[in-house]
Amino acid sequence: MPTAPTAPAPTRTGGPLLTAFRWIAAIEAVTWAGLLVGMFFKYVVVGDDIGVRVFGPLHGVAFIVYVVVALLAWYKLRWGLWTGLIGLAASIPPLGTVVFERVAAARGLLDPAARAQAGRRA
Numbered sequence: 001m002p003t004a005p006t007a008p009a010p011t012r013t014g015g016p017l018l019t020a021f022r023w024i025a026a027i028e029a030v031t032w033a034g035l036l037v038g039m040f041f042k043y044v045v046v047g048d049d050i051g052v053r054v055f056g057p058l059h060g061v062a063f064i065v066y067v068v069v070a071l072l073a074w075y076k077l078r079w080g081l082w083t084g085l086i087g088l089a090a091s092i093p094p095l096g097t098v099v100f101e102r103v104a105a106a107r108g109l110l111d112p113a114a115r116a117q118a119g120r121r122a
Contacts, residue, residue, distance in 0.1 A: 018110055021073050025090075025097035028066040031059035032094045066091050073110070083109060 035058075038051020067088060074084035083104070090100035104110050 017069070017073060017076055020069050021110065022101060022105075024062065024066045024069050025101040028059070028062040028091060029095045029098045031055055031062045035059045036094060063091055066097055077109065079109060 034055035035052065038049070038053075038055045041051050042049045070084075070087045070091070073079070074087060079087065087100055087104070090096035101110070
C-alpha cells in the first residue's frame with residue numbers, strides 16, 4: 001500500500017555558532033536559576049552559602065561566555081542594532097537568554113539559511 005509522501009524534516013544550519021549559542025543560553029539560564037536558589041537558601045532558609053559558592057563562579061563564567069557568543073552571533077548572523085542589544089540584555093534577567101534564543105529562533109534570526117529562504121519566498 002503506497003503511503004503519501006512526507007515533507008522532509010527541517011534541517012538546522014548555522015553550524016557551530018548556532019549550537020554554541022543555544023547551549024550557552026541554556027547553561028547561563030540554569031546557572032542563574034541555581035544562583036537564585038543558592039541565595040534563597042543562604043539568606044532565607046538556612047544561612048549556608050554553599051549554593052552561592054558553587055553557582056556564583058559557574059554563573060559568572062557562563063555569563064561571560066554568553067556575552068562573547070552573543071557578540072559573535074550579532075556579527076556573524078548580521079543582527080540589527082536592536083536585536084543585538086536585546087540579545088546582550090537577555091543575560092540580565094533570570095532565564096532571559098532562553099527566552100531570547102526561542103524568540104530569535106522562531107523569527108529565523110539564528111538560522112541564516114532559513115532567513116534567506118523566507119526572503120526568497122516574500
